[in-house]
Amino acid sequence: MADGDSRERDRIADPWGRRTPYGARQAWPVRVDQQLGGDRDGDAVEAERWVPSACVLCSNGCGLDIGVAGGRIVGVRGRAGDRVNHGRLGPKGLYGWQANGAPDRLLRPLVRDGGELVETGWDQAMDRIVERSRALLEAKGGGAFGFYTSGQLLSEEYYTLAVIGKGGLGTPHMDGNTRLCTATAAQALKESFGCDGQPASYTDVDAADTLFLVGHNVAATQTVLWSRMLDRRRGPDPPALVVVDPRATPPAREADLHLAVRGGTNLALLNALQHELFAAGRVDRDWVAAHALGIEELERTVADWPPERAAEVCGVPAAQIREAARVLGEAERLLSTVLQGVYQSNQATAAACQVNNLHLLRGMLGRPGAGVLQMNGQPTAQNTRETGADGDLSGMRNWNNPSHVRELAELWNVEEMAIPHWAPPTHAMQIWRYAEQGSIELLWISATNPAVSLPDLARVREILAREELFVVVQDIFLSETAELADVVLPAATWGEKTGTFTNVDRTVHLSERAVEPPGEARPDLEIFLDYARRMDFRDRAGRPLLPLIDAKRGEVFAARYDAGDPPLHRWGPAALAPEELLARAREIEKTPLAAGDWSLESRSYLEKAGIEVPPRESGLHAVSALQICRLGMAADPVPPERVNPVYVRVPDAEISRNA
Numbered sequence: 001m002a003d004g005d006s007r008e009r010d011r012i013a014d015p016w017g018r019r020t021p022y023g024a025r026q027a028w029p030v031r032v033d034q035q036l037g038g039d040r041d042g043d044a045v046e047a048e049r050w051v052p053s054a055c056v057l058c059s060n061g062c063g064l065d066i067g068v069a070g071g072r073i074v075g076v077r078g079r080a081g082d083r084v085n086h087g088r089l090g091p092k093g094l095y096g097w098q099a100n101g102a103p104d105r106l107l108r109p110l111v112r113d114g115g116e117l118v119e120t121g122w123d124q125a126m127d128r129i130v131e132r133s134r135a136l137l138e139a140k141g142g143g144a145f146g147f148y149t150s151g152q153l154l155s156e157e158y159y160t161l162a163v164i165g166k167g168g169l170g171t172p173h174m175d176g177n178t179r180l181c182t183a184t185a186a187q188a189l190k191e192s193f194g195c196d197g198q199p200a201s202y203t204d205v206d207a208a209d210t211l212f213l214v215g216h217n218v219a220a221t222q223t224v225l226w227s228r229m230l231d232r233r234r235g236p237d238p239p240a241l242v243v244v245d246p247r248a249t250p251p252a253r254e255a256d257l258h259l260a261v262r263g264g265t266n267l268a269l270l271n272a273l274q275h276e277l278f279a280a281g282r283v284d285r286d287w288v289a290a291h292a293l294g295i296e297e298l299e300r301t302v303a304d305w306p307p308e309r310a311a312e313v314c315g316v317p318a319a320q321i322r323e324a325a326r327v328l329g330e331a332e333r334l335l336s337t338v339l340q341g342v343y344q345s346n347q348a349t350a351a352a353c354q355v356n357n358l359h360l361l362r363g364m365l366g367r368p369g370a371g372v373l374q375m376n377g378q379p380t381a382q383n384t385r386e387t388g389a390d391g392d393l394s395g396m397r398n399w400n401n402p403s404h405v406r407e408l409a410e411l412w413n414v415e416e417m418a419i420p421h422w423a424p425p426t427h428a429m430q431i432w433r434y435a436e437q438g439s440i441e442l443l444w445i446s447a448t449n450p451a452v453s454l455p456d457l458a459r460v461r462e463i464l465a466r467e468e469l470f471v472v473v474q475d476i477f478l479s480e481t482a483e484l485a486d487v488v489l490p491a492a493t494w495g496e497k498t499g500t501f502t503n504v505d506r507t508v509h510l511s512e513r514a515v516e517p518p519g520e521a522r523p524d525l526e527i528f529l530d531y532a533r534r535m536d537f538r539d540r541a542g543r544p545l546l547p548l549i550d551a552k553r554g555e556v557f558a559a560r561y562d563a564g565d566p567p568l569h570r571w572g573p574a575a576l577a578p579e580e581l582l583a584r585a586r587e588i589e590k591t592p593l594a595a596g597d598w599s600l601e602s603r604s605y606l607e608k609a610g611i612e613v614p615p616r617e618s619g620l621h622a623v624s625a626l627q628i629c630r631l632g633m634a635a636d637p638v639p640p641e642r643v644n645p646v647y648v649r650v651p652d653a654e655i656s657r658n659a
């Protein structure tokens with residue numbers, strides 16, 4: 001069966017499906033999309049059971065259930081009660097699962113012998129990595145290690161990688177392919193709001209009276225989000241739509257105002273829009289005075305950008321710029337979205353910040369329908385940043401903030417100087433430079449294929465092929481990068497392992513293992529933990545740095561979200577077997593708030609928010625990076641009734657050190 005409303009509907013030809021119009025502040029109607037069977041039309045396959053998960057194929061992160069029969073994935077269906085998609089799935093979600101059953105999945109570890117990659121066992125492959133690691137660590141220190149990861153792993157896997165790299169080896173050379181994709185989003189959020197977290201929710205689409213899409217072809221990149229926007233546009237009180245894009249994309253064709261900028265000129269246009277907001281007195285100066293800094297400087301900057309000057313640069317007629325400024329200036333609930341048309345363009349971070357600034361000038365933040373979403377590529381991409389598997393420190397901590405470093409050292413129980421923070425973290429392209437120059441001698445690549453995806457490919461392949469560089473590749477296929485590796489580790493993928501991921505609007509989904517990985521493939525978390533165990537990383541007290549050392553235990557983190565608007569999310573680890581953890585996660589879903597369950601990491605933010613926090617001696621801990629983000633980002637104290645926290649009580653003091 002194809003989509004819930006029509007068996008005939010070809011969801012490749014019609015990515016957005018049937019319209020379900022709704023009005024402002026109404027609930028988006030449910031429409032459950034489902035695909036069972038191996039082809040587009042659907043075979044008569046029935047699922048024996050359904051396993052809760054979510055789609056990882058774009059940053060929308062739609063909730064879905066995985067259909068399983070005969071130990072295989074046979075399909076998916078959207079989850080009607082999921083706040084992100086209300087049952088809908090786009091073409092990638094409906095058909096992407098078919099890649100799990102690809103015949104060329106990696107089934108066994110490989111090591112290079114006599115110039116050839118040959119199959120071997122896990123012990124032999126891991127021993128080879130550990131032998132080289134120990135020798136390098138002793139002779140050269142942590143700086144000889146580089147980790148290049150992706151936007152495709154799960155939160156727990158990234159976090160474990162971050163602890164290994166920054167707490168165990170002490171290397172600053174960690175980054176992900178997300179650096180070349182949506183790093184602008186992270187930087188713009190930090191520059192504008194002080195924290196890499198999104199100040200909006202998808203539910204803001206339900207309440208917005210104006211949508212402003214800047215360099216974001218949402219119809220192609222996040223089909224279900226576009227369905228939501230289209231449903232608002234077809235319902236009563238439709239929101240105005242303003243689109244900035246050089247191309248006549250579907251959103252541009254749908255828009256009330258299409259500002260067809262010349263490529264690379266977003267900033268001129270955005271400056272002129274702000275020029276007009278100031279000129280027309282559309283700046284909420286009281287709100288700005290209470291919540292933001294630097295308005296005078298911004299006003300001086302955009303004073304030089306009247307629409308006529310911007311029109312010469314960006315090619316959008318001055319009258320259109322004025323009209324757009326009027327629409328944006330009169331909006332009472334403005335939701336903006338930003339993606340690659342900004343990030344992969346000239347003056348990317350400045351332009352992304354100018355969209356944020358537009359919201360600051362108009363006070364369009366922190367209430368239903370008002371916010372900005374700096375989009376990502378996949379829901380898992382946010383996790384690279386949250387967990388510190390890239391240049392940041394875990395829990396969105398800043399390497400340049402001594403109190404953050406101290407706090408992390410305390411949590412991991414390691415020396416502050418063991419955590420690399422003496423210089424800016426090494427960005428992705430510099431990692432490759434160091435590998436080329438020879439200071440990085442072991443490069444561990446997980447879930448990405450730089451031999452086809454990085455710029456300057458010939459050079460990248462030469463680096464990977466260097467005799468002196470020991471390359472570990474962890475992947476589900478024998479990719480072009482894996483073909484150049486010294487050791488190849490076969491990984492499990494979505495549906496074959498359990499963990500969580502965070503989408504753009506901060507919803508955390510728990511994705512459960514539906515089927516076993518093929519052959520001897522293992523979850524990435526299990527691989528990282530196995531490496532940590534073999535390397536015997538220890539904290540200051542001589543205890544294992546990663547207590548969750550046995551991957552059969554503590555494989556998953558409890559995750560939940562509540563139903564606020566926008567919702568607040570939290571997650572935390574526990575040292576239980578996966579089955580127990582899942583039972584616990586479900587129990588937490590049902591449990592009413594317990595007044596004593598507080599987060600150690602969130603403490604200072606809760607205190608800032610004027611919320612009574614129980615004493616540290618209570619021993620109640622949980623990780624809540626997203627909540628930190630949410631609270632840390634708020635310029636005003638967050639009212640206690642909005643915080644409404646529920647925390648996972650970590651049962652073991654040993655574990656809580658790493659929470």
Ligand code: SF4
Pocket residue numbers: 055056057058059060061062085088089090091092093094221222223224225
């Ligand atoms: S919109 Fe994105 S998350 Fe949702 S089904 Fe499509 S690809 Fe998956």
